Each structure stands twice: as structure tokens, then as C-alpha cells.
Amino acid sequence: MKQLDLSRLFYTSPYPVRLDGDEYTFRTDHDIVYAVDFKEEQSFAPIPAYWFDLINRSHRPSPNDPKVRETVIRIIVEFFRVNPDIMLYMCDNANDQQAQRNRLFLRWFKGAEQSKQFYIKTALVEDEGIENFIAIIMPRQHPYLDDIIARFDAEIEMFSTMK
Numbered sequence: 001m002k003q004l005d006l007s008r009l010f011y012t013s014p015y016p017v018r019l020d021g022d023e024y025t026f027r028t029d030h031d032i033v034y035a036v037d038f039k040e041e042q043s044f045a046p047i048p049a050y051w052f053d054l055i056n057r058s059h060r061p062s063p064n065d066p067k068v069r070e071t072v073i074r075i076i077v078e079f080f081r082v083n084p085d086i087m088l089y090m091c092d093n094a095n096d097q098q099a100q101r102n103r104l105f106l107r108w109f110k111g112a113e114q115s116k117q118f119y120i121k122t123a124l125v126e127d128e129g130i131e132n133f134i135a136i137i138m139p140r141q142h143p144y145l146d147d148i149i150a151r152f153d154a155e156i157e158m159f160s161t162m163k
Contacts, residue, residue, distance in 0.1 A: 001038055001050055002082040004075065013074040014067035025057070026071055033057040034068065036075050041088055043155065047144060049086035052076070052137075069108045076109075080118070080139055086148060087137040102133035109137070119145060123156040 004024060009017040015026040023035040035057050038050040054072060056062060079087065091101040102122060109120055119142075122135040136152045138145065 001040065001048070004078045004082060008081075009074055009078055012078075013071045015071045017071065017075060023055075024075055028062070028065055028068060030063055030065065031058070032060060032062045032065075032068075034072075036072065038079065038087075041086075044086055044148065044151065047086060047148065048083065049088060050079075050083070052079075052087050052089045073108065073114065076137070077114075077117075084139055084142065086142075089135040089137065091133040102135075105135070116140070119149075121149065121152065123152075125156060125159050127159075 003019070004017075006017060006019060009024075013026070015028060017024050017026045019025075020035070023037045025033060025035045027033050033056075035053075035055045037053040037055065039053065041049040041051055043049070062068065076087070089105065091105065106120070106122065109118070117140060118137055119140050120135055120137045122133055125132045125134055134156070136148070138148060142148065
């Protein structure tokens, strides 16, 4: 994965973003530290794909903060600017809040501008009685958009029938 341009994030994000090891971190006005991480996924090879992970490093409840949403969206937009690939996202199932996290992420991401730029599709996969919400996100202009969506659907179907 190509590294994100921190200077662009500095000028476009409400919270300053810095690189800390392999993670992009930011601190909110409420002193909550978030980390964004991208891990490579091989199942879409030869097309590069990465798992997106948003982590509350402070392990404290975060108040509703629109600047968090905007900072995360800016990180995702910058990711796709330098890596026009595939992004995957799975909602954390801690405290059985994965459905709520899925709705929140979709609400964050389905803003007017993001909907024009990016395709997002979610799927519900049950594993050992636990519901997991998985999403695929990619630029609408991706040359293999239809093929990748079909592959994502096939992977979800295969996983669902393996129960």
C-alpha cells in the first residue's frame, strides 16, 4: 500500500492526522485517540485489497463528534487517491453493537459526495452464531467494478453456505 499524504490530510481533516508506526492516528477535542489501520487481503489478488480498521485507542465511549466522521472520511478519500484499489471493512462485534456500527459507518459514508465517488456494498455473514457486517468500498470508476462485486458476492455466498 502506498502511504497516505499527511500534508493533504493536514489541510483537509478537522483533526490533525499523524503516522504512528503503520497506523494513522488522531486525537479528538474530547481527548479520544483513534487509529486507522490498513491490512492487505489476498483473496482479490491480483487486484490489491485492504482491510480498513478504525480503533478507539482510548477505550472510552466517544461522544457524537462530527469531526471524527469527517476525519475518517478524509482518510478514506486520501487512501483511494493514492491506492485506487479495494477497501474491505468488518464492523467490530464488541458488545453486540455490530449492527449499530454498520448503520453508523454507512450513514457516515453515504454522504452525497462520497456516494458519487465510491461504491459501497454491505453483507451480513453469520459465523458461529455471531452476525458480522462486512463491506466492500471502491471507486465507482474502478475498471473492474462489476467483476469485483461479483467476486465479493461469491465469497459471501461461499462463506454463508459453509455453516
